[in-house]
Amino acid sequence: MLSTVTDKTNDEILFQRIQVGDVKAFDILFMRYYPLLCAYAKRFVDFDDGQEIVQDVMVWFWENSSMQVIESSPKNYLFRAVKNRCLTLINRNELKQRIVDTISVNMQAQYEDPDFYIVEELARNIETALSRLPASYREAFEMNRFQNMTYSEIAEKLNVSSKTVDYRIQQALKLLRTELKDYLPLLMALVRIV
Template identity: 30%
Template structure:
């Protein structure tokens, strides 16, 4: 029976290239704990360190026929661990960026949705108060604010004096300011 613990890394590598399971097991026993400690120091996470070490050994066996040029098995395994750690950190950074972008997007969507809901509610309130104005006053007010007609144009269209139009618009604004409150009234003025 061959005792693999007596072989050098170079000899074990040559056996491993030929598919020798016992050589693979000896390499695993020699380096598993050392690689784990190294990975843990870099990552500070036991599970991630264990996963990375296992991935390296799985890859080692999967590609054992390609290891002909390896003269320093320890250096090769540490390099593999280093690259796996870099891949993991890069992947985590990308995930954090995606999560941050998604969070920002969701916050902006919620803000936009809140704004749209509030704007719609405000519009309904304003429209309701305009509809409650006396008929002639409402007609003059709507021509002034929504059709953007001048007092003179409204007076000619409705066959009333410009002074009447001016007074009706002024009274409508006063009624709306009292019913809607100052803030809503100012928003209304800015929009229309």
């Protein structure tokens, strides 16, 4: 028999109800944390990006709730997920800026202004190449390159050895070099990707 959830129900019970598909429990959790998570995300990114990140985290949380094991509280889990996504966005934006800067410096003789079509194309191709990586490689690569986590920090978070993290990142780099071979001269200046 399903228990009744209310606005007063604690987070752990809400999470248990969400894991069995209780939409009302998810709605309560969403309404409880959405404004707080948006305000928290604003510390890292602009408000619109923060709202989008929070919505993405909440949708992911709902869609994957039956498979999740939360070692801390649902609240801590949500805040950590939002922070990690914000840091990933910041680092991806920094990557795009490095591409613009590199094009500007390396191609200034050919162009008066950086060719923003090349920047967008390269950024899109990098995103596509990243999305094609096996999930375990992409996760380790993004934690290292976009969240600046060390191999040991990643190993602890993923509950694997540092050697496994190193292997996954090296394999990701190998696949990215193959996928982005047409852009290697430009990427060489962006040392963190190659």
